[in-house]
Amino acid sequence: MPKSADVPKSAPDMTFSASVVEKGHGRIETRRLSVxxxxxxxxxxxxxxxxxxxxxxxxxxxxxxxxxxxxVTSLTPEQADPDALLALWRDHWLIKNRLHWRRDVILREDDSRIRTGASPQALAAMRNAMLHLVKDAPGPLRAIREAFAENRLRAIKAAQSGLL
Structure with a gap:
């Protein structure tokens, strides 16, 4: 642990290093990375x-x-300059979003208040099963989830038959 004398007196010098502007999905996003x-x-x-x-x-x-x-990164400036770090940061979120967007947004997994025991793992398994069942179903996942939420018997029958 650093001693109090080692604590920086002000914020580190974070000079502007890399920037990218993207347009799409009805928005303009600017990302600036300093190192x-x-x-x-x-x-x-x-x-x-x-x-x-x-x-x-x-x-x-x-x-x-x-x-x-x-x-914080273990990559040195020689291994990854600011442009490379900015690209890596963006790629990290693309991967995360591809893997978890349906769970986080459509199934609202992040809103769950269940945190103890085996329940979180059991619910995750149920969500995985649901995603597997509907992966080839026609129509948007959100509409399927909402329809099944309104008619649980239909959801159970669909799960039993493997057909949607």
């Missing part, structure tokens, strides 16, 4: 090489939102 090596020693994390700060600015239907996030 610093100043606080790496202070962190005391084995293998830490750079600290990254990403600012995301989204404009959707005239509304602007701004978000700032931080990360």
């Amino acid at each position: 610093s090596r100043e606080c790496v020693a202070y962190l005391g994390w084995p293998g830490a090489a750079q600290i990254c700060r990403i600012e995301r600015i989204r404009e959707t239907k005239g509304r602007i939102s701004r978000e700032i996030a931080y990360a």
